[in-house]
Amino acid sequence: MPAPSSPRTDIQGLRALAVAAVLGFHLWPTSVTGGYVGVDVFFVVSGFLITSHLLRRPIRSGRDLLGFWARRVRRLIPAASLVLLVTLGASALWLPTTTLVTVGREVLASALYVENWALARSETDYLATDELHSPVQHYWSLSIEEQFYVVWPLLFTAVAWVGLQARRRHGSERTTAALAVALTGTVVATSLGWSVWMTWAEPAAAYFVSTTRFWELALGGLLAALLALRATRPARVLVAAGVGQGTSAGPAAATGPAQQVGAEPGTVRSHPGLRAATAWAGLAMIVAAVLTFDAGTAFPGYTALLPTVGALLVILADADRLRGGPGGALRWRPVQWLGDTSYSVYLWHWPLVVIAPFALGRDLGAAGMLGVLVVTLLLSWLSQRYVEERLRFHPLLTRRLGATFAMLGLCVAVVAGAAVGVRDRASAAEQDAVADSRAAVAQAAPCLGAAVVRDPACADPGLVLPPTAAAQDRPVVYADDCWNDSPFTTRTTCTYGGDGPDGPAERIALVGNSHAGHWVPALEEGIVADDWQIDTYLQSVCYTVDAPIELPGAGVTGACRATNAWAVDSVVTGGYDLVVMSNRTHQPLAGVAEQDQGAAAEDAYRETLAAFTDAGVPVLVLRDTPAMPRNVPECLVQLAYDPDACGAPTEVALEPDPLAEAASADTTGLVSVTSVDHLMCDEICHPVIGGVTAYFDHGHLTATFARTLAPEVTSAVRAALGTEP
Structure with a gap:
């Protein structure tokens, strides 16, 4: 040329x-x-x-x-x-x-x-x-x-x-x-x-x-x-x-x-x-x-x-x-x-x-x-x-x-x-922060997190779980890779507890997406004290309905639906004493107008709940927790650890939860609903509660904070099982 x-x-x-x-x-x-x-x-x-x-x-x-x-x-x-x-x-x-x-x-x-x-x-x-x-x-x-x-x-x-x-x-x-x-x-x-x-x-x-x-x-x-x-x-x-x-x-x-x-x-x-x-x-x-x-x-x-x-x-x-x-x-x-x-x-x-x-x-x-x-x-x-x-x-x-x-x-x-x-320097600093926070949490217990809101006699211990440690403080289900992720070709479950000589006292299925997974630390008390066995049926993003959810990727919508069907069938035929269920209903349902999304999701959840109750399995729905407008650890660092500046008004943070709505409308007597919103919100929903950073991102609870919610969660589980003293 x-x-x-x-x-x-x-x-x-x-x-x-x-x-x-x-x-x-x-x-x-x-x-x-x-x-x-x-x-x-x-x-x-x-x-x-x-x-x-x-x-x-x-x-x-x-x-x-x-x-x-x-x-x-x-x-x-x-x-x-x-x-x-x-x-x-x-x-x-x-x-x-x-x-x-x-x-x-x-x-x-x-x-x-x-x-x-x-x-x-x-x-x-x-x-x-x-x-x-x-x-x-x-x-x-x-x-x-x-x-x-x-x-x-x-x-x-x-x-x-x-x-x-x-x-x-x-x-x-x-x-x-x-x-x-x-x-x-x-x-x-x-x-x-x-x-x-x-x-x-x-x-x-x-x-x-x-x-x-x-x-x-x-x-x-x-x-x-x-x-x-x-x-x-x-x-x-x-x-x-x-x-x-x-x-x-x-x-x-x-x-x-x-x-x-x-x-x-x-x-x-x-x-x-x-x-x-x-x-x-x-x-x-x-x-x-x-x-x-x-x-x-x-x-x-x-x-x-x-x-x-x-x-x-x-x-x-x-x-x-x-x-x-x-x-x-x-x-x-x-x-x-x-x-x-x-x-x-x-x-x-x-x-x-x-x-x-x-x-x-x-x-x-x-x-x-x-x-x-x-x-x-x-x-x-x-x-x-x-x-x-x-x-x-x-x-x-x-x-x-x-x-x-x-x-x-x-x-x-x-x-x-x-x-x-x-x-490497940042990684070492993270590990040091995690070690320091563990010591501070142990020293502050039991007056930290939700306990400070629950018990007027508990004084706020100061920031014992700072943002750097909070970003790493995830429930054990993440380390154990308990998820069925997109494109939903796996069928993964994890089991916690139930390993005593006489087997578990009750078998519980934890069903939902990542907003079910972050409740595992709150269930640990019952695993130890009541000899519960928790089996997880957790999907990422995909929430538990028998309906097509809009998800990116070829065949992912159908695979999500098939994974949900597998989870429900496994629980119905698995001889469980209780289903604990929670979801963040974020992705839209396919083919449904925007103004009809909430009602359609609620109807779909009613069908899922009916699949359990028709089999005689009681269900406890944990209402979805508040969501913050941005990543909480990053926000706290950027805004000089000002918790209120990283929070959100209650009407914004409390997203609609059609699963909780469907559960509240159930008439079988087998479905109950529990919420912890009163421990996390007043006029605003707080990202730091009782000295504990409550989120490791924008909406998933840190393991430390989730453990402080154990009294509400374990009490609701016992009530649903009929074992409440």
């Missing part, structure tokens, strides 16, 4: 649009609901440029390959490493200590460019969805690009070798380009197909994994390969409808959101009106995705074709300085500046969005968001000028490949070492 003759300002403008979309999405997510597609535009641009470069400068030796990687290293690694180090330091200074283990782990993953795979695992963790977003989460897309830059040149090395052999034997100029078309087309087809399936089957993981995203980079590569193939044909042959020939990047251009790009000479100038329309159509497709997509859009999958094909059309049209095209707007100097600095803007903006509220001690309002934007642009200009450009073209690095890779090793080692240090 010919060398570029002039910069492609339209591609720089495309980059500016992409990073502006991402900025808008992160700063004003309720307005720019689909701004996340800016990343997909970057992928197409990068794939086009990298493939153009590989076709114009084929890799024919090991040194060529190392030289290619060295240019990527100089372009991308220094700025990325600087941002990781600054973010790590700022996190240690301002973020809640409860988050530092996660931050250290994700900075390490980002330094090794596997952050996307780390997020694919954590985002499928039900409990992880309540955690603070990592300030380096945005490195997932950089990780995908870096992985692509490792794999892609290796594939094109083979393409170049085969093409060279064909040229020597047959004088063919077309073999390399034809092979490139076949390669890129195959990757697009297979990766896109896999993306569509994964987005349907495992949407949380599909968003991050490389295999569902490579097609977007390869799509840009396919355009570059088609243009290269066309360049080997007679000049009189035009591309379809006379649309422009496109561009390729210059030798100095590196992939990523901010490199300079060039235009390939000899672009077909036929049908300028059609070319202008093509460019405008491409921009319209991108803007449509930015404004209409939202968190509910199945993505990436086939929906990602709208912004990616839009980006492809803009590149194909080559509308620079074309009358009637968007070139004038894209050439505007501020737009070009944003395109030039887009890589640094992308790096800096997200850590500021996450950390700024903690540094300021308050949530960001409109003024705060504008401040984040200004600081982002300032830091981006400084790092682009004094880090990116200085090291990218530094004579020592450009003349010696070894120096470049030594810099790579140093960057990775320094960032990884710092990340491991922060992670």
Whole structure:
């Protein structure tokens, strides 16, 4: 392919649009609901440029390959490493200590460019969805690009070798380009197909994994390969409808959101009106995705074709300085500046969005968001000028490949070492806090937690279970992995108690989702004192009704329903003396209007309760506990341990509980309901009660606080069993 003759300002403008979309999405997510597609535009641009470069400068030796990687290293690694180090330091200074283990782990993953795979695992963790977003989460897309830059040149090395052999034997100029078309087309087809399936089957993981995203980079590569193939044909042959020939990047251009790009000479100038329309159509497709997509859009999958094909059309049209095209707007100097600095803007903006509220001690309002934007642009200009450009073209690095890779090793080692240090130090601090809290809890007992509210003679012991320890203070069912998680292919139960020589006095089935599991510590007293045996039938998120619940993933709704049927059947035929049941009814029922959700869920719960009572099994329903508006340990750390500031008005915290409503309406005499709301709420519901942080996230009780609810829970169980003294 010919060398570029002039910069492609339209591609720089495309980059500016992409990073502006991402900025808008992160700063004003309720307005720019689909701004996340800016990343997909970057992928197409990068794939086009990298493939153009590989076709114009084929890799024919090991040194060529190392030289290619060295240019990527100089372009991308220094700025990325600087941002990781600054973010790590700022996190240690301002973020809640409860988050530092996660931050250290994700900075390490980002330094090794596997952050996307780390997020694919954590985002499928039900409990992880309540955690603070990592300030380096945005490195997932950089990780995908870096992985692509490792794999892609290796594939094109083979393409170049085969093409060279064909040229020597047959004088063919077309073999390399034809092979490139076949390669890129195959990757697009297979990766896109896999993306569509994964987005349907495992949407949380599909968003991050490389295999569902490579097609977007390869799509840009396919355009570059088609243009290269066309360049080997007679000049009189035009591309379809006379649309422009496109561009390729210059030798100095590196992939990523901010490199300079060039235009390939000899672009077909036929049908300028059609070319202008093509460019405008491409921009319209991108803007449509930015404004209409939202968190509910199945993505990436086939929906990602709208912004990616839009980006492809803009590149194909080559509308620079074309009358009637968007070139004038894209050439505007501020737009070009944003395109030039887009890589640094992308790096800096997200850590500021996450950390700024903690540094300021308050949530960001409109003024705060504008401040984040200004600081982002300032830091981006400084790092682009004094880090990116200085090291990218530094004579020592450009003349010696070894120096470049030594810099790579140093960057990775320094960032990884710092990340491991922060992670391990934070982990040790957590363990120390847990040990200290256990001693403080033992010393304060029995006057702590709910006992302080229950007994006027109990004095508040002070904060004996602080947030750092509370974040780790989970019921034993978590350590014992007692859950049936999405996609609900397991049938897991756990048994506690009933191991005496004469067997259990009563067998109790604990049924529900995670808001049933957090009652286990409150049942421990009866396990010991009354020789109860507790068998768990616990599902994550999926609440116990024989109705379709809207859950993400292929077949998950049906699997949830089948797991509930298994749990109910197992209890009905299991010879249990009592069912203890609790659920958070959060996910909507499929096919039910929003205004009818509560009544439909209550009807579904009536059927579940009837399945137990028809078999003569009594049921105790524990009303769902209040939910806080945000993660309690993180809130307490951010707001200087001000419990009331992290609480919520009673009418907000006490969410509707259709299970409790259905139980209250039961007429069989076998169903009873117990609530502990009076111990947790007055005018507001409190996140810290009797010196104990009551939640380890936003709505699940800490094990320590749940134990202080044992008198109410065990009394209700005894009453339901008929064993109350």
